[in-house]
Amino acid sequence: MRQAQTGNLEAYDELMRRHQLKIYGLIYNMTGNRHDTEDLLQEVFLKGFKVIKRFRGKSSFYTWIYRIALNRTINFLKKRKSRAALSLNEMDIALESDPSFLEWRSRQTPVRDAALSELQEKLNSALQTLSEKHRAVVVLHDVQGVPHEEIAKMLNCSAGTVRSRLFYARQLLQAELAEYAR
Amino acid sequence: MKCACNKVRRQLVVYGTESDLPEDLRRKLSDCPACREFWSETRRVSGLIGLKRFETPDDLALLRCRSAVRRNLSEIQRSTAWGGLWNAAWPALRFGLAALFVGLLSWHVWSPPRVALLDAAEYDVAPVNEEPELVHFRIADERPNPEFSPMWVSNWMPQVQHRGGAFQLIGHEP
Numbered sequence: 001m002r003q004a005q006t007g008n009l010e011a012y013d014e015l016m017r018r019h020q021l022k023i024y025g026l027i028y029n030m031t032g033n034r035h036d037t038e039d040l041l042q043e044v045f046l047k048g049f050k051v052i053k054r055f056r057g058k059s060s061f062y063t064w065i066y067r068i069a070l071n072r073t074i075n076f077l078k079k080r081k082s083r084a085a086l087s088l089n090e091m092d093i094a095l096e097s098d099p100s101f102l103e104w105r106s107r108q109t110p111v112r113d114a115a116l117s118e119l120q121e122k123l124n125s126a127l128q129t130l131s132e133k134h135r136a137v138v139v140l141h142d143v144q145g146v147p148h149e150e151i152a153k154m155l156n157c158s159a160g161t162v163r164s165r166l167f168y169a170r171q172l173l174q175a176e177l178a179e180y181a182r
Numbered sequence: 183m184k185c186a187c188n189k190v191r192r193q194l195v196v197y198g199t200e201s202d203l204p205e206d207l208r209r210k211l212s213d214c215p216a217c218r219e220f221w222s223e224t225r226r227v228s229g230l231i232g233l234k235r236f237e238t239p240d241d242l243a244l245l246r247c248r249s250a251v252r253r254n255l256s257e258i259q260r261s262t263a264w265g266g267l268w269n270a271a272w273p274a275l276r277f278g279l280a281a282l283f284v285g286l287l288s289w290h291v292w293s294p295p296r297v298a299l300l301d302a303a304e305y306d307v308a309p310v311n312e313e314p315e316l317v318h319f320r321i322a323d324e325r326p327n328p329e330f331s332p333m334w335v336s337n338w339m340p341q342v343q344h345r346g347g348a349f350q351l352i353g354h355e356p
Contacts, residue, residue, distance in 0.1 A: 009255055016251065020244050029234055037239075038247055045251040049258075095236035100229030123234055141196070142231040148196045166195045174227045 001061055005052050012052070016045050019062060022144060023069045029139040030073045030132070032124050034089055040076060044069045059153060066140075067154050074132045091120060104180065119180065126176035134169040137162055186210075191220050198228075 003011035023044060028037040048065050055064055095101050095116075104119070127135055136155065140146040141162075146154075148162045155162070190210050194217070197203050203211070211218050336343055341351055 007259065009252065009259070012255070013248065013252060016248055020248065021238070024239055024244060024247075025235065025237075028237070028239070034239065034243070038243055041247045042250050042254070045247075046254055046258075049251075049255055089237045089239050091233075092236040092238045095233060098233060098236070100226075101233055103226075104230065104233075119230075119233075120237065123231060127231065127234070138231060139234075142228045143234045145235075163192050163196055167192045170195055170224050170227050173231060174223060177227060177230055180230060 001055075001057075004049075005055065012049055015061065015065075019065055020045075022062075023065065025144060026066065026069055026139060027073050028089065029127065029143050030070075030077065030135060032128050036076070036080075040069075040073055044072050047072065063150065063153055066146075067156075070136055070154060074136070077132050091116060122177065122180060126173055129176055130169050130172060134165050134172070137165040138169045138173070141166055187214060187217050190214075190217055191224075194221055195224055195228075198225075 001011075001015070004015055020041070024037060024041055027040045027044070028034060031037055031040070044065070047068055051068075055061070127138065130138065133155075137151060140151045140154070141148060148166070149159050151162045152159045190207060193207060194203075194211075197207070200208070200211075211221055333344075343351075
């Protein structure tokens with residue numbers, strides 16, 4: 001970290017390598033478009049390098065770079081007036097051993113046998129119906145598994161606000177995913 | 183929905199499994215079927231949304247991003263290095279330019295017009311009361327100049343006067 005702060009590119013590259021997948025996931029789930037995600041990921045890391053000297057270590061690097069990524073992505077989404085078409089990544093094969101996936105599969109009937117790609121698309125479009133702030137909380141908490149106290153630090157709000165947003169977002173998602181979540 | 187239920191449900195959303203729940207929330211769930219129903223529904227939604235973590239980018243996408251960032255950062259560092267050199271040299275250069283400007287300006291203001299005395303040796307010493315001699319000289323700048331007059335020459339060189347159509351050193355009578 002300190003080496004990266006002195007402008008050492010190798011050290012910064014190592015930081016990028018460690019955090020790229022998580023930050024990619026955050027941006028991707030916020031935008032729902034992998035081309036935008038690649039552009040934004042580059043911008044976030046470039047911005048991170050430019051301002052890394054100002055990082056004082058009050059929070060972890062991961063919280064700090066997440067905050068940059070979130071702000072950048074939310075600004076991008078505000079500028080992007082209309083919703084872009086979804087451009088999705090492939091589902092990893094490990095999905096098939098996930099308890100939630102197995103539960104969903106077990107509830108499928110021959111009449112309502114949704115394909116995996118259909119579920120994927122439905123999840124993404126449901127997420128895109130949320131406002132940026134609510135989506136950020138859902139992505140960080142439910143997709144990335146970030147504790148809600150940490151999310152509060154990233155979003156600069158109270159833990160209570162995070163809980164409220166999560167509560168409200170889940171209600172909306174429940175309505176959107178009614179046929180899948182029952 | 184009772185007020186207490188609403189408050190409990192807002193707290194429930196951050197927990198993943200029942201074993202994570204604090205004792206008071208667990209007790210509430212066992213007492214309230216509606217809250218229990220909410221809990222299982224919210225967990226189901228959370229589980230479905232959680233499946234999105236399996237949507238992973240291909241390795242090339244991440245590699246592409248990182249190499250693009252590295253390329254950009256190398257360029258930034260190179261330009262910063264030149265910029266640093268320029269910034270270091272700029273104050274000295276600026277001072278030099280300012281000094282040169284002031285020097286040129288003062289030379290322009292204070293320097294005499296381009297008049298040169300020829301035969302300077304003759305201008306040197308001529309004892310008083312000796313054989314008077316005229317000092318002959320001419321102006322180097324021979325371009326027509328309306329300001330150039332005997333009076334102007336005398337102003338610049340008080341020891342020279344114009345008498346009888348010729349210039350003469352003071353104290354040297356013809």
